[in-house]
Amino acid sequence: MKKRVSHIIALLAVLALVSCSTKKNTAFTRFYHSFTTRYNVYFNGIENYKEQIKTMENEYEDNFTDLIYMHPAQAYANPKDPQPTGSFDRTIEKCQKAIQLHSIKKKPRRNSKKMSDPKYRDYLKRDEFNPYIHNAWRLMGQAQYYKGEFLEAAATFLYISRHFTWMPDLVAESKLWQARCYIALGWLYEAEDILQKINNDKLPESQNNWFATVNADYLIHKGEYQKAIPFLETAIKSAPSKRQRIRLTFLLGQLYEKTQDPTRAYQTFGQVISMNPPYRTEFNARIKQTEVFSGKNIDKEVKKLTRMASRDRNKEYLDQIYYAIGNLYLSRKDTLKAMENYRLANQKSTRNGIEKAICQVTLGDLYFDRREYVDAQPCYAEALPQLKEDFPRYDLLSRRSTVLDELVVYAQNVELQDSLQNLAAMSEEERNKAIQKIIDDLIKKEKEEAENLKREEYLAQQQGPQFNSSNAAKNNATLISGDKSWYFYNKTMVSAGKTEFQRIWGSRKLEDDWRRRNKSGFSMSDFAEKTAGGGGEEGGAEFDENGMPVEEIPDSAETAAADDPHKPEFYLKQIPMTPEALETSNEVVAEGLFNMGLILKNKLEDYPAAIANFNLLEERFLENPYRLDVYYNMYLMYMRDGDEATAGIYRDKIRSTFPESPYAQAMADPHYLDNLRRMSTEQDSIYEATYAAYLENDNRTVHDNRAFMEQKYPLSPLMPKFLFLDALAHVGDKQYDQFKEGLRNLLERYPQADVSPLASTMLKGVAQGRQVAQGGGNLRGMIWKARLTNDTTTVFNDSVRATFTQDLNAPHVLLLVYATDSVSSNQLLFDVAKHNFTNFVVKDFDLEIMTFNEISMLVVKGFSNFEELSHYRRLLDNSETFRYPPGVKPIMISEDNFKKLLEGYSFEDYFLFLENNPQPTEPYEER
Structure with a gap:
């Protein structure tokens, strides 16, 4: 009897399982x-979701x-x-499992008696007929969002809004989530479209708070802060957790x-403090x-901050405290006090980061506004590596830093040579005393730094890993930081000087007159064509029996002393x-004063300072x-200031x-100033005509236009x-x-011009026996002949x-290849991503922007074979919304x-390969 009952129970269980099929x-x-x-499935997913959300919100460190x-x-x-932090993979996995195992797509058997009921027909x-499965879809989309998979999350919420239309609250919520995904992706236009439509369609009351959250996010990203408040x-009132209420209140x-x-703002930040954050x-x-x-009265606030600085728990934040004190003084136009505290903030900083950079x-x-450029330069130079490219004024700060880097090199050269000349003018006894003082100061500073480092290491061992000793290491690395005395004895600075020399002057050959302006980046000896005889030895040099020059071996003791900053010989x-x-x-001083004047005039537009440098040079x-x-340059500056007499x-x-x-010849024209004013507009049209003539092999027009311009x-x-065009036109004439x-004339007269590196490469190639590609298309095809490396572009066969x-x-x-700076890379990326999202809901493609000198490209990855790529290409070419930019x-x-291209081959190499090995769909090889 018991066996029969157990068999019946087992049978019923099997029947139940069979009857519970999703079919x-x-x-x-x-x-x-x-x-x-x-x-079962959803419960495990939601528990992991809550846990990971809490971890993410509690452990993430905001950038304040x-x-x-x-x-x-x-x-x-x-x-x-x-x-x-936080992993939502388990939640996504559980939701996918729930959908896969428990989604019911099968239509129920129709009840003919109910067919007259519109609700039944709907x-x-x-x-979908599983009454709970929509929760799994929603949770999966939310987990994808919090995982950072915004495109996948947007696709999930789009699916929900299209396939659960009988649940208006869910549809509205999903559309809002979809808009938030677009906001995270930077697709503000698409987000705005959703927010406007859903608001006009009578948003369900249950979604008012969620709409406010998403709309606030959209308005903040758009920069409309007043509307977002x-x-x-x-x-804030509907924030799901205390940590989120604190974060949103701070925002x-x-x-x-x-x-x-x-x-x-002051009151709101006070509310944050009162929330026990x-x-x-x-x-x-x-x-x-x-x-x-x-x-x-700022005294009360300054005292409050000063008390904060005295607390041990704030040692890590001393830079921010003194920065805040500086801000208070700056708000009261007390620039000196503000700068004093900003300098103190930099000194007290124990970490590199955005706070110190700001x-x-x-x-x-402040230094820049006071025209104290030498002091401003290290501030910008140290700050920029810590800033992101979307930082406000980043481009301006980057340009300033680059200009000041160049200016300070010349200023330091002048200061150093003046100091050296002052030493040379001293008596031997005074000079030796001065050098010995430098050595003594160096030894003393090194001893102090070593003691400080030992003390910091000891404290680090006593206080554990929380103690930050990076400041000590930083101070030890720069032995002369803030030292107004001579700085060239420091090995670190000598090494930095060598690096800076190569940055400014390039890798130089040891030759006479290396400092002349026509030696920038090349030597005319590089362009000497090879001859059968070789030779080229300079007179007076001694050679061994093998024809190799005999070098004098320096005394090792003398060399060591000359390289040791602790020895007078150094x-x-x-x-x-x-x-x-x-x-x-x-010569170094004169060059420094001249270049400082040029930089001050042309790049900083500080005419008084430029005039002062030029006068000092004279x-x-x-x-x-x-x-x-x-x-x-003095003439131009005085004319711009309206001082025609001095000009x-x-x-x-x-x-x-x-x-x-050329200056005198140009000024001989009584209409010189009028010509100068017209030049900016006329030169562009003349150059465009000259370029077009070159492409059409109309070399006579090219030569005539060059002569007219000169x-x-x-x-x-x-x-x-x-x-440059004039020189290239001679190739078409076989001259x-x-x-x-x-090309030599171009390089001699304009060594720093943007076309000079290319001209230099051409001339070196000719000297090495390479043949020049002929025809006006030569310049047009440069982009396809360029190598996908950092090497200088070459246009030779x-x-x-x-x-x-x-x-x-x-x-x-x-x-998708284009000339760098000819197309907006971000816009192209956005357009292709939008096309992919619209046409491929399941399939995902990786998009990457790559830049190689003249060439940039958007790389679309994810095609397993040529057939898949051809299908994608046809959809892209025939799209009604996507158009290839010119x-x-x-x-x-x-x-x-493609890997071979990245190894240094050109697109021209690949095109020649395709000519001999055409692809099966020729219309799609080239557009």
Whole structure:
């Protein structure tokens, strides 16, 4: 009997399982799968989801120097930001399992008696009949969002909004989630479209708070902070956790600050402090209060910050405290006190990061505004590596830093040579005393640094790994930081000087007159053509029996002493003691003063400082080689200031002292100033016509236009380009000697022009026996002849071709290639991503922007073979919404062949391969 009962129970269980298949749609199967989804798979997923959300919100460290994110997950949109913790893979896996095992797509058996009921007919039209499965879809989309998979999350919520139409609250919520995914991706137009439509479609009341949250996020990303404030206030009230309420309240204070409402900002940051936040948040809220303080008396705030600085728990934040004190003084226009505290903030900083960088930028701006450029330079130089490219004013700061890097090199050269010359003018006894003092100071400083380092290491051992000793290491690395005395004895600085020399002057050959302006980056000896006889030895050199030059072996003891900053020989060898050495030192000073004047005039537009440098150059070196350029620049500056009388003095100097110069010839024209004004507009049209003539092999027009420009506008900034085209046109005339002479003329006159590196490469190639490619298309095809490396572009025919292969079954990529800076890379990336999202819901493609000098490309990856790529290409070409920007060329290529391109081959090599091995769909090879 017992056996019969057990058999019956087993049979019933089997029947129940069979009847619960998702291929059946009965009341029992719907109940079973709903129950199982909710209390089995979904339960495990939601528990992991809650745990990971809490971990992410509690452990993520916000960047309080900028607008903080509404949620840490948004940091995934910026790979350069610290990425949040928390893994949602288990949640996604559980949701996918629930959908796969328990989704009921089968239509139920129709009840003819109910067919007259519209609700019943609508019920039969549903795409899903598991009454709980929508929760799994929603949870999966949310987990994908918080994982940073915004595109996948958007696709999930799009699916929900299309396939659960009988649940209006769920559809509205999903559309809002979809908009938030678009916001994270930067697709603000698409997000705005959703938000406007859903608002106009009578948003369900249950979604009002969620709409406020998403709309606030959208308005903040759009920069409309005033409009975002009321929505953010609503979002704070409905925040799902205390940590989120604290974060959003802090963000609200930042918005009040952005909208110039310091009183409310101060109060809001006070609310953050009263919410018992984590200490780092509380600390930054107090710092922010000082930044927006609008009271009349700052003494109370300064004392509050000073007390904070005295607490041990704030040692790590001393830089921020002194920065905040500096801000208070700056708000009261007390620049000196502000700068004093900013400098103190930099000294007290124990970590490199955005906080220190902002302090350095602020201090650098103050130095820059005071025209103290040498002091501003290290502030910008140290700050920039810590800043992201989306930092406000990043481009301006980068340009300033680059200009000041160049300016400071010349300023330091002048300061160093003046110091060396002062030493040379001393008596031997005074000089030796001065050198010995330098050595003594060095030994003393090294001893102090060693003791400080030992003390820091000891404290680190006592206090554990939390103690930050990076400051000590940093101080030990820079032995002369802030030292106004001589700095060239420091090995670190000597090494840095060598690096800086190569950055400014390039890798130089040891040759005479290396410092002349026509030696920038090349030597004319590089262009000497090879001869059969060889030779080239300089007279007076001694050679061994093998013809090798005999070098004198220096004394090892003398060499060691000359390289040791603790020995007098190290300093004596740098002092210009001979007339020849003094002359060289004066050349460095003259060059430094001249280039400082040019930089101040052209790149900083500080005319008074530029005039002062040019005047000092004239006073110290009456016969300096830069007089012509100095006179012309002085003329331009005084004319711009409206001082025609003084400008006339320099015009007369040019015409009397340098009558054969291009400047004098141009100024001989009574309409010179009018020509100068017209030059900026006329030169562009003339150059365009010249370029077009070159492409059409109309070489006579090219030569004529170059001659016209040299006569009418000899000072045109486009003159190097005219000379370059003129030289290339001689190739079409088969006048190779004139071609080489034209390039040499270009390099001699304009060594720093943008076309000079290419001209230099051409001339070197000719000297090495390479043949020049002929025809006007030569210039047009440069982009395809360029190598995908960092090497200088070459336009010469190569005898070696890449060994490409054709495997249609191998993985392929699509390259959208264009000339760098001719197309907006971000816009192209956005357009292709939008096309992919619209046409491929399941399939995902990787997009990557790559840049190689003249060539840039968008790489579309994810095609397993050529056939898949061809299908994708047809959809892209025939899309109604996507259009190739002008100048973009699509190229289909296998991954293996693409790797060969990246190894240094050109697209021309690949095109030649395709000519002999055409792909099966020729219309799609080239557009």
